[in-house]
Amino acid sequence: MNIDTIKKEFPIFDEKIQNNDLVYLDSANSSQKPKVVLDRINEFYRKQFSNVGRSVHYLAVAATNLYENTRSSVQKYINAKDKNEIVFTKGATEALNLVANTLGQTFLEPDDEVIITELEHHSNYVPWHFLRKSKDIKIKFAEINEDGDVPIENIEKEITDKTKVIAITHLSNVTGSILPIKEITQLAHSKGIIVVVDGCQGGPHLKLDMQDLDCDFYAISCHKMYGPTGLGVLYGKKKWLEQLPPYQGGGGMINEVKKDSISYGDLPNKYEAGTMATAQVIAFDQSIKFLESIGIDNVIEHEKKLIEYGQEIIQKNNSVKLIGNPKKRGGVLSFIIEGIHPHDIATILDEDGVAIRAGHHCCQILHDKLNIPASARASLGVYNTKDDLDKLNDAINNCKKIFDLK
Amino acid sequence: MNLKELYQEIILEHGKNPRNIGKTENFNKDAKGHNPLCGDSVHVYLKLDNKNKVEDVSFEGSGCAISMASASIMTDLVKGKEENEVREIINDFLGMIKINPNLKSKNLNDDEKTKLMCLSGVKQYPMRVKCATLSWHTLISAIDNKNEEINTEKFD
Numbered sequence: 001m002n003i004d005t006i007k008k009e010f011p012i013f014d015e016k017i018q019n020n021d022l023v024y025l026d027s028a029n030s031s032q033k034p035k036v037v038l039d040r041i042n043e044f045y046r047k048q049f050s051n052v053g054r055s056v057h058y059l060a061v062a063a064t065n066l067y068e069n070t071r072s073s074v075q076k077y078i079n080a081k082d083k084n085e086i087v088f089t090k091g092a093t094e095a096l097n098l099v100a101n102t103l104g105q106t107f108l109e110p111d112d113e114v115i116i117t118e119l120e121h122h123s124n125y126v127p128w129h130f131l132r133k134s135k136d137i138k139i140k141f142a143e144i145n146e147d148g149d150v151p152i153e154n155i156e157k158e159i160t161d162k163t164k165v166i167a168i169t170h171l172s173n174v175t176g177s178i179l180p181i182k183e184i185t186q187l188a189h190s191k192g193i194i195v196v197v198d199g200c201q202g203g204p205h206l207k208l209d210m211q212d213l214d215c216d217f218y219a220i221s222c223h224k225m226y227g228p229t230g231l232g233v234l235y236g237k238k239k240w241l242e243q244l245p246p247y248q249g250g251g252g253m254i255n256e257v258k259k260d261s262i263s264y265g266d267l268p269n270k271y272e273a274g275t276m277a278t279a280q281v282i283a284f285d286q287s288i289k290f291l292e293s294i295g296i297d298n299v300i301e302h303e304k305k306l307i308e309y310g311q312e313i314i315q316k317n318n319s320v321k322l323i324g325n326p327k328k329r330g331g332v333l334s335f336i337i338e339g340i341h342p343h344d345i346a347t348i349l350d351e352d353g354v355a356i357r358a359g360h361h362c363c364q365i366l367h368d369k370l371n372i373p374a375s376a377r378a379s380l381g382v383y384n385t386k387d388d389l390d391k392l393n394d395a396i397n398n399c400k401k402i403f404d405l406k
Numbered sequence: 407m408n409l410k411e412l413y414q415e416i417i418l419e420h421g422k423n424p425r426n427i428g429k430t431e432n433f434n435k436d437a438k439g440h441n442p443l444c445g446d447s448v449h450v451y452l453k454l455d456n457k458n459k460v461e462d463v464s465f466e467g468s469g470c471a472i473s474m475a476s477a478s479i480m481t482d483l484v485k486g487k488e489e490n491e492v493r494e495i496i497n498d499f500l501g502m503i504k505i506n507p508n509l510k511s512k513n514l515n516d517d518e519k520t521k522l523m524c525l526s527g528v529k530q531y532p533m534r535v536k537c538a539t540l541s542w543h544t545l546i547s548a549i550d551n552k553n554e555e556i557n558t559e560k561f562d
Contacts, residue, residue: 339422341470343444344413347531351409359444373445373468402413403471 003294003302007383009034020353023391028173028201028332028379029357030223034290037227040283052278053252053269067278070285071268077288078208078218080235084267085210087234087241088281092200093123095219095234096167098271099196100127102244103165107194110136113162117142117150117179118369119172122362124198128167138162144369148175148324152183159187165194170202170218174363174375175324176307176332178206185214194240200224204381205303205331207296216240226382227287228280234271241267248273294382303331303380310378310389317396319405323375334361334377337396340403342376348402349376352395412527413471421471424478426485430464439467439544439556441536446473450481450544458489463545470537476525477541483518489549496542502526503538 007013010032013022024032044066050059052067068083075083089095108114114128118141131137140163142155155166166188171178185195195215202208203220210218217240220233236244246253246264250273255263264270291299310333314320323334337345342358349356358376360367367373378392400406433451440447446469453462463481467474480499484492491513498511499522509519528538536558544556 343446343470343534343537344421344472347534348409348413364445367445373447402409403418 003298003382004385006294007385009036009290010383011035011038013383017353017355018351023352023354023388023395025378025380025384025388025392026355026357027204027224027381027384028361028377030229031204031226031381032383033228034226034286036286036290037283040286041228041279044279044282049279051275063278063282066282066285067276070281070288073285073288074220074233077292078210078220078235079212080210082238085235085238085241087236087268087271088276089232089234089271090230090277091223091232092198092219092221093232095217095232096123096196096198097127098234098247099217099219099236100131100167102247103194104131104135104137105245106243108135108137108164111138111162112164113138113140113158113160114165114167115140115142115155115158115163116167117155117169118144118365119148119150119169119175119177119179119363120167120365121169121173121198121200122364123200124167124169124196125365128165141365142168144175144177144366147177147326148172149177149326150179152180152187155184156187159191159193163191163193165196167196167198169198169200171205171330171332172324172326172363172366173201173332173379174334174361174366174377175326176329176334177324177326178328178330181213181215189214201331204299206300210235222280222284222287225284225287226290227284228277230277231280231284238267241271246270246273250274252276299382302382303384306380306384306386306389307331307333309386310380310392313389313393314396317393319400320396323370323372332377332379334375336372336375337400337405339405340399342374344403345376345396345399348399349392349395352391352398354392354395356392412531414524414527416521416524417471417475420475420478424465424474426464426478426481427466428464429466430462433462433464435548435551437544437547437552437556439540439547439558441469441473441540441558443536443559444470446470446537446540448473448477448541448544450477450541450548452545452548454489460484460487460489460492465541465544467541469540470534472525472528472534473537473540476538479521479525480541480545483514483522484545487513492549493546496546499542500539503528503535 050063052064071086140158188195196217197215199218200221203225218235222231223229253273319338346358430451435452448467455461465477528534
């Protein structure tokens with residue numbers, strides 16, 4: 001597949017949005033969907049629909065096989081050892097809540113410490129905060145440096161003999177910083193510490209190799225990976241998923257139910273209570289195939305060029321300041337304009353058909369640290385081009401004109 | 407209505423140089439407001455005299471041009487008015503910003519109405535309506551002595 005013509009695979013770019021061609025720079029929030037994914041959802045509902053894992057009729061068996069196919073595809077895509085290490089969830093948020101909750105139930109004691117970073121999305125902070133309230137654990141924040149990176153030393157500094165978990169992002173959704181997960185995991189494992197990775201931005205932008213990273217848990221957001229909404233993946237090492245208790249109770253996750261006792265099902269059913277997002281799971285297989293057909297190395301190369309180009313033009317633009325200057329930046333260009341609030345920027349850019357996000361991007365800790373209430377964020381996907389970034393720059397200039405800035 | 411009409415001179419000017427910024431000396435009522443979606447925040451301070459007239463009013467806060475301009479114009483307009491007049495103006499403004507085409511209040515003169523109507527453009531931008539209404543909801547809260555922070559998510 002030719003990366004330069006990839007936009008054609010996404011039907012939304014055939015639409016006029018408020019009479020403009022769409023310049024979509026909000027993929028860190030959610031990516032657009034290729035036709036293959038949309039068609040698969042439609043086809044499944046029209047021709048193949050049934051619930052999975054319950055009935056013995058033809059459609060139920062076929063749907064179950066399709067559902068399990070995606071599990072195998074994900075396993076291969078992220079290089080997990082076992083397909084039962086792949087758990088489908090409502091989203092990456094649920095995946096992270098599942099890990100925090102079940103570790104909290106069994107593994108964490110009062111005064112135990114969890115290290116997160118100042119870059120974390122609220123999804124990788126609030127679930128641990130629940131344990132701070134309910135189990136009296138401590139949360140420590142590894143600090144960012146002036147470039148917006150979290151060097152491994154800043155994590156090492158926070159480790160004590162009470163540290164049980166390090167929960168960190170793979171790629172910051174604000175600064176674009178890529179964290180050295182492999183090295184952090186080596187350090188953590190040498191001290192018996194569990195590593196949980198928020199892979200929401202890692203999923204679409206980086207090569208996912210669980211054997212290489214060796215982390216214990218990795219949370220994926222499918223809708224940021226050109227897949228449907230309402231779906232996430234939790235990768236967990238088998239030794240943990242077998243040991244930890246179920247997260248939710250209901251149909252599908254049990255083995256035997258009696259009036260005085262209940263036994264739970266085996267992996268992965270143990271963590272998939274109730275009717276799952278069946279069509280989404282089945283369509284997500286197409287997202288994986290789509291990414292495989294381009295090749296993640298080509299995606300990385302393409303986005304690297306765009307990021308470099310974007311940094312160059314934004315840095316040249318007076319009064320626009322990029323947030324962070326990470327050693328390795330992926331997918332994201334956040335910025336502020338002196339004298340214009342990010343919400344005004346976003347509204348004015350929208351009028352030119354340029355869709356960005358403004359706000360704290362669910363990272364209030366980071367914005368507090370940077371001493372700014374909000375930022376504007378342009379984030380990339382495989383479909384973006386240099387032309388999109390030129391239009392971003394033009395729209396920024398228009399914005400400055402309205403606010404009478406040079 | 408287009409973008410130029412939303413970001414017109416008077417809004418940009420009030421947004422850049424908001425009036426009545428700071429903490430009113432000897433204020434006897436105050437309230438905080440917050441928009442959790444975007445992080446905008448405002449703190450309104452009010453001094454009512456013994457006849458329930460607004461002797462002074464001010465605000466502190468941070469936010470976009472729309473929210474700062476709205477707070478600035480609001481504080482300018484309610485100064486010197488009686489509490490019941492202020493309530494009536496707030497209701498009229500909130501009605502206008504959501505559905506009504508015009509302001510009906512008898513407590514506003516034409517010049518004041520023209521100023522407020524500058525904010526009517528946000529109607530076309532549903533995501534921005536709460537930027538314009540935050541300080542107004544907060545002012546009601548201050549008048550009513552409700553000791554809870556206004557959260558824009560709790561309003562239509």
